[in-house]
Amino acid sequence: MKQIITQLIDDFHERELPKLMARDIPLYEIKGKASVIIGMRRSGKTWFLFQKIKSLCDKGINKNRMLYLNFEDDRLMDFNVSKFQDILDVYYAKFPDNKNNCCYFFFDEIQGIQHWESFIRRLIDTENIQIFISGSSSKLLSSEIATCLRGRSLPIVMYPFSFS
Numbered sequence: 001m002k003q004i005i006t007q008l009i010d011d012f013h014e015r016e017l018p019k020l021m022a023r024d025i026p027l028y029e030i031k032g033k034a035s036v037i038i039g040m041r042r043s044g045k046t047w048f049l050f051q052k053i054k055s056l057c058d059k060g061i062n063k064n065r066m067l068y069l070n071f072e073d074d075r076l077m078d079f080n081v082s083k084f085q086d087i088l089d090v091y092y093a094k095f096p097d098n099k100n101n102c103c104y105f106f107f108d109e110i111q112g113i114q115h116w117e118s119f120i121r122r123l124i125d126t127e128n129i130q131i132f133i134s135g136s137s138s139k140l141l142s143s144e145i146a147t148c149l150r151g152r153s154l155p156i157v158m159y160p161f162s163f164s
Contacts, residue, residue, distance in 0.1 A: 030154060036135070066103065080113065105129050105130070
């Protein structure tokens with residue numbers, strides 16, 4: 001699994017961000033809280049994460065301080081809760097200086113991995129990482145997030161674009 005995670009991290013860092021239609025929705029960074037973007041499929045949650053990544057890059061934050069993983073990637077089909085530590089191991093092996101910096105982790109469609117909330121709570125409690133999560137399943141309803149992350153989340157509801 002570490003080889004796959006390495007490839008996904010490399011892919012993210014080598015790839016340019018897509019052209020975006022900016023959404024005028026606040027996405028706060030509060031230490032000790034994960035920002036959780038929830039909404040129906042095809043409403044723009046992934047692109048909203050990319051908008052945040054671009055915003056961070058525009059502020060001069062090096063892209064190597066960021067990690068983006070899409071858990072719907074077919075290479076992660078065998079991913080389970082026991083593999084979450086591999087993400088940290090691979091990331092910090094690639095960027096050891098980042099252990100002393102605030103980093104930004106973006107987890108897209110993480111709700112498909114059973115017990116994902118335990119890993120996120122551990123990151124919030126032990127690492128210097130700002131976390132952004134997106135998902136569209138009923139597993140990520142606002143009430144469910146509050147229960148799973150025990151007050152460590154900021155839910156942001158994403159609606160599809162309107163005609164205006």
